[in-house]
Amino acid sequence: MTRALTVEGVTLQFGGIRALxxxxxxxxxxxxxxxxxxxxxxxxSTFNVISGHYRPAAGSIRFGDTDLTExxxxxxxxxxxxxxxxxIALSGHATVVDNLMxxxxxLTRAGFLATALGLPGARREERIHRERVREIADFVGLGGQLxxxxxxxxxxxxxxxxxxxxxxxxxxILLLDEPAAGMPAFEKWDVASLVLSVRESLGISVVLVEHDxxxxxxxxxxxxxxxxxxxxxxxxxxxxxxxxAVIAAYLGxxxxxDQAVTTAPSTTxxxx
Amino acid sequence: xxxxxxxxxxxxxxLPLLAMPLYVDGSWLIIGILGMAGAIGAIGLxxxxxxxxxxxxxxxFFLAVGAYGYAFLAAGSEPGGEASxxxxxxxxxxxxxxxxAGLAGLAFSPVAARVKGLYLxxxxxxxxxxxxxxxxxxxxxxxxxxxxxxxxxxxxxFELTGRNPELVxxxxxxxxxxxxxxxxxxxxxxxxxxxxxxVRGRPGRALRLMRDSAAAAGSMGVEVRRYQxxxxxxxxxxxxxAGVLTALAFQYIVPQYFTLLLxxxxxxxVVIGGLGSVGGAVAGGVFVTALPLVLEKFSTSLTFxxxxxxxxxxxxxxxxxxxxxxxxxxxxxEPGGLAALGGRLRTLVRRS
Numbered sequence: 001m002t003r004a005l006t007v008e009g010v011t012l013q014f015g016g017i018r019a020l021x022x023x024x025x026x027x028x029x030x031x032x033x034x035x036x037x038x039x040x041x042x043x044x045s046t047f048n049v050i051s052g053h054y055r056p057a058a059g060s061i062r063f064g065d066t067d068l069t070e071x072x073x074x075x076x077x078x079x080x081x082x083x084x085x086x087x088i089a090l091s092g093h094a095t096v097v098d099n100l101m102x103x104x105x106x107l108t109r110a111g112f113l114a115t116a117l118g119l120p121g122a123r124r125e126e127r128i129h130r131e132r133v134r135e136i137a138d139f140v141g142l143g144g145q146l147x148x149x150x151x152x153x154x155x156x157x158x159x160x161x162x163x164x165x166x167x168x169x170x171x172x173i174l175l176l177d178e179p180a181a182g183m184p185a186f187e188k189w190d191v192a193s194l195v196l197s198v199r200e201s202l203g204i205s206v207v208l209v210e211h212d213x214x215x216x217x218x219x220x221x222x223x224x225x226x227x228x229x230x231x232x233x234x235x236x237x238x239x240x241x242x243x244x245a246v247i248a249a250y251l252g253x254x255x256x257x258d259q260a261v262t263t264a265p266s267t268t269x270x271x272x
Numbered sequence: 273x274x275x276x277x278x279x280x281x282x283x284x285x286x287l288p289l290l291a292m293p294l295y296v297d298g299s300w301l302i303i304g305i306l307g308m309a310g311a312i313g314a315i316g317l318x319x320x321x322x323x324x325x326x327x328x329x330x331x332x333f334f335l336a337v338g339a340y341g342y343a344f345l346a347a348g349s350e351p352g353g354e355a356s357x358x359x360x361x362x363x364x365x366x367x368x369x370x371x372x373a374g375l376a377g378l379a380f381s382p383v384a385a386r387v388k389g390l391y392l393x394x395x396x397x398x399x400x401x402x403x404x405x406x407x408x409x410x411x412x413x414x415x416x417x418x419x420x421x422x423x424x425x426x427x428x429x430f431e432l433t434g435r436n437p438e439l440v441x442x443x444x445x446x447x448x449x450x451x452x453x454x455x456x457x458x459x460x461x462x463x464x465x466x467x468x469x470x471v472r473g474r475p476g477r478a479l480r481l482m483r484d485s486a487a488a489a490g491s492m493g494v495e496v497r498r499y500q501x502x503x504x505x506x507x508x509x510x511x512x513x514a515g516v517l518t519a520l521a522f523q524y525i526v527p528q529y530f531t532l533l534l535x536x537x538x539x540x541x542v543v544i545g546g547l548g549s550v551g552g553a554v555a556g557g558v559f560v561t562a563l564p565l566v567l568e569k570f571s572t573s574l575t576f577x578x579x580x581x582x583x584x585x586x587x588x589x590x591x592x593x594x595x596x597x598x599x600x601x602x603x604x605x606e607p608g609g610l611a612a613l614g615g616r617l618r619t620l621v622r623r624s
Contacts, residue, residue: 051491073490082491089485094477102477106493112506115473116466126473169492 002029002172002205003064005050005081010059012045012229019045020056021229027173027207027222032199034208034216036240037226038249043209044086046226047175050207051083052076063173078106082171084162086178086209092151096142096161099150100133103168133168139201140164140194156187163194173205174198180212188212192219217241225249281621282551282614289457293450294442301449302521303565308456309517310561314541314553315467316510321539322548323471324503325483326384327393331538333403334508336530337376338515339422340407340414341369343525346423355415362425366516373512374505381501388486388500400532407527419526422519424448425455433520452520459513460554467550470506479503480548537561540595544602546609555610564591 005027012020020042027033035043048054050061052073061068068076077083082103090099108129110122137143140160145153150161159179166174176195180188192215198204210216216223217237225233225246233243240246293301313335320326346365347357360368377384380399387395407414414420424434431437432455439446470476478499482489486496519525537560545556567587571577578584602609 074493074495077491077493089488091480091484102481103492110474112475
């Protein structure tokens, strides 16, 4: 059904700084895969490399049998990789429905001329895709606000709109960059259940960057932990929680020695 | 119901426009025709600058391509005429001139696709200066410093911008200006419909997201560079249409008209009208084009206005002062410009 996303030996260099250092991991089809790590660990850089906004100095990114490494962002989007941005990147003055319709770009064809002439094909396409966009808006809980302008929505709803827009590209795999950041507790869990239902009902794999450890531990099937651009641990939430390297990265070397393995780091990292 | 009424309301303005030539004389009509040409040019710029967020100072250049393109393609090689021509049928020449403006935009699109916002504005400045130089020096094409005559536009022997064959409607002789008036109204309406569809449809949505976040647009599958280039070409074609109409209205074109000042005037139109709004561009275009002409027409009764060239406050100067004040007013009080004012009016209509 969906394909595996494989990051292999990726190195990303900004001048003298190595943002990603020989990073490898695989997102298995149909899983929620979290990428965590302290600030500056390279989580967003990982996303930017996968979605083609940065080009790695070495290594490759493959989606099934397709090599994404040298592709431009729009080609990668067309391969079925959807992305929601951390710093909400919506058109503030446009309505919710227009913000979602733009994500149908890769699935629609009407160009300047066909649109200008109002050709029947262009009109039909518009109608069909509006219908689907409405369904997706309902799915994320924005169905009642289709005609509100995006800028006037509450913060939580704008975050949700980001996710909905990425879903509107009908992705095989969804990259979510801190979908729960800055949200009060109850909204966080709404987003968490939304992510789960994306996987359950739409069968889309999710790659998740998130700082909120309780949320990550609750919904992730597999976790990759980064620090200074390197992979320091990976595995199931349980495996990662008991990893000394992870505790050291978040709390420092001494903490790793002092802390009993039973103390999950999940209570502390939310602060950073 | 009232929603529909509010949406259709602006179109009612077309009716008095159609009746206009029956009531006002040619000197008013020419002001209106130039206003409509300005509006069409402004529509093109608002798509580029407002919707796509790309600044262009080359609008005057593309108007010139449309205007001179038409004159060159339509003119026969008359004996004694200074500038040459290809002698195409005038309707073909008019369409070809618009395409030519689009081609000129396409030729510049490698730059337009790579340079963003304000920097594109600076880069496009080059086109205006190149244009001015060519207009003055390529005399066989452009007539040089003295300009060239613009052939009349006709379909099957009926002159759309001339006076043959004779036509009298309700006792009013329909001469050059009456006929061109109707042509302008038609072209303006088509331009508004076309631009509104583009802005509201798939291309417009992609352009807006590109303006707000190029990275997000890319991740939605929008080919950012290609769309940046397309927006530029689209805008230059509207400018080409405006250029052809302007040429037909003036009947004689000179290089002094197509300068940087004209480009800046177009920017004033779209800012006053409200960036990104087609309706606003039309209102701004008519206002900015017509105001100096109307003031000039009334300059004999407006006693504080000096005659042009005497060094006092003349009509053009006063109009420029008013534009300056309006731009400041718009930026401070209502950044949405005339379009936002219109929006408020519509809300009022809907409530009542």
